[in-house]
Amino acid sequence: MKLPSFQHAVGFSVADALCLFLLSTTLERENYSKALHEHFNLVFPGRSVSYEYVARTANTLENNGFLLSRTEGRKKIFRITEKGKSRLQEYKNIYALRFNEVSTVIDRFYSFLTQNGPLPQAVIEPLHKDFRSFISKLLSVKDVVRFMALRLSLNRRSFHMAEVQEQLNILFGWSPSNGYLYNIAREMEETNLLVGFWPDERRTVRKLYKTDESEQFYIIVSASLTERITQVRSYLHYIIKMV
Numbered sequence: 001m002k003l004p005s006f007q008h009a010v011g012f013s014v015a016d017a018l019c020l021f022l023l024s025t026t027l028e029r030e031n032y033s034k035a036l037h038e039h040f041n042l043v044f045p046g047r048s049v050s051y052e053y054v055a056r057t058a059n060t061l062e063n064n065g066f067l068l069s070r071t072e073g074r075k076k077i078f079r080i081t082e083k084g085k086s087r088l089q090e091y092k093n094i095y096a097l098r099f100n101e102v103s104t105v106i107d108r109f110y111s112f113l114t115q116n117g118p119l120p121q122a123v124i125e126p127l128h129k130d131f132r133s134f135i136s137k138l139l140s141v142k143d144v145v146r147f148m149a150l151r152l153s154l155n156r157r158s159f160h161m162a163e164v165q166e167q168l169n170i171l172f173g174w175s176p177s178n179g180y181l182y183n184i185a186r187e188m189e190e191t192n193l194l195v196g197f198w199p200d201e202r203r204t205v206r207k208l209y210k211t212d213e214s215e216q217f218y219i220i221v222s223a224s225l226t227e228r229i230t231q232v233r234s235y236l237h238y239i240i241k242m243v
Contacts, residue, residue, distance in 0.1 A: 014049060017239070018057050020095075023080055023088040024242040026067060030079035033058055043238050096243040098131050103236040105135065108172045109144075110233050113226045127174045138232045141176050143225045144168070145184045146193070150218040153194060153210035160205050161185045193217055 021040055025031060031039075037054040058078055061067040066084035069076050080088070105127050111117040127135070135141070148167055152159040161181045168175035175181075185208065188194040194208045 015057065017044060018049065018054065019061065020088070020091050020239070020242055022054075022058055022061060022078070023066060023084050023091070026078050026080040027085065027088060030077050032072075032075040032077045034075075036078070044235060092243045095239070098134065099236060099240050099243060101128055101131050102134050102138070103233070103240055105172055105174050106138070106229060106233050106236055109139075109225075109229045112171060113222070113229060124170060124173045126169065132174065135174055136176075138236075139228060140225070141180065142184060143221050143228070145176065145181060146188065146221050147218070147225050149185065149188065149194065149208070150210070150214050150221065153208065153214050154218060158207040158209040160207055162205075 018040060021044075022036060025036060025039065033055040034051065036058065037049075037051045040054060041048050055076075058067060058069075061084070062069055062078065065081060066087050067078045068081050069078050071077070107117055108124070145164060145168075148164045149159075149161070152163060152167065161178075165175045165178065165181055185194070185196070185206070189196050189208075192211050192213055194214065195211055196206045196208045199205070199207050
């Protein structure tokens with residue numbers, strides 16, 4: 001098994017999560033495939049995998065010298081090797097900082113949406129640029145933008161998309177690109193979630209305000225985002241324990 005490059009690691013695939021899980025779990029104590037499968041699906045409910053996939057991944061790790069197995073009855077029991085411990089440390093070196101920084105942003109979203117969790121710091125540090133693309137792997141950035149835009153529309157007579165970006169940066173330390181923000185704004189106008197107008201002939205700042213559909217859709221997108229944030233937060237916190 002080749003350790004992923006940083007670029008590939010940013011996506012942190014199910015295969016990455018499973019390999020890290022198998023190495024970390026068998027470091028604590030040896031275990032067999034079925035129990036490892038059940039435990040993985042229990043702690044990663046959003047990353048459900050088949051028993052065959054877990055067994056195949058464990059066998060691959062064994063073939064590469066990271067796990068060792070013995071047979072007890074019909075059970076194949078795995079334990080980590082010294083080579084596996086070194087590989088686990090390599091995973092930790094790659095992932096620890098990135099997951100901690102990204103988890104901080106997710107915690108801010110969770111606290112804001114649910115009014116639970118630790119209070120955010122007075123000064124919000126921006127997410128490191130090397131980790132920004134990882135957010136789009138975890139969340140629906142479209143829902144984040146729609147949530148904040150609709151929230152502003154319900155609390156102000158009018159607003160513009162630069163204020164959406166400003167609010168995301170102030171509250172969470174992260175926001176998507178300008179281009180993406182304005183693409184979502186156009187889409188929201190086309191679907192009558194917002195109405196826009198140019199206040200003068202210069203057409204430099206497009207003002208936006210709510211429609212009859214804004215409040216109802218705000219409730220929907222807020223609930224969807226909260227559910228996703230809660231799931232992702234749980235997943236990240238477990239990963240952080242392993243790294």
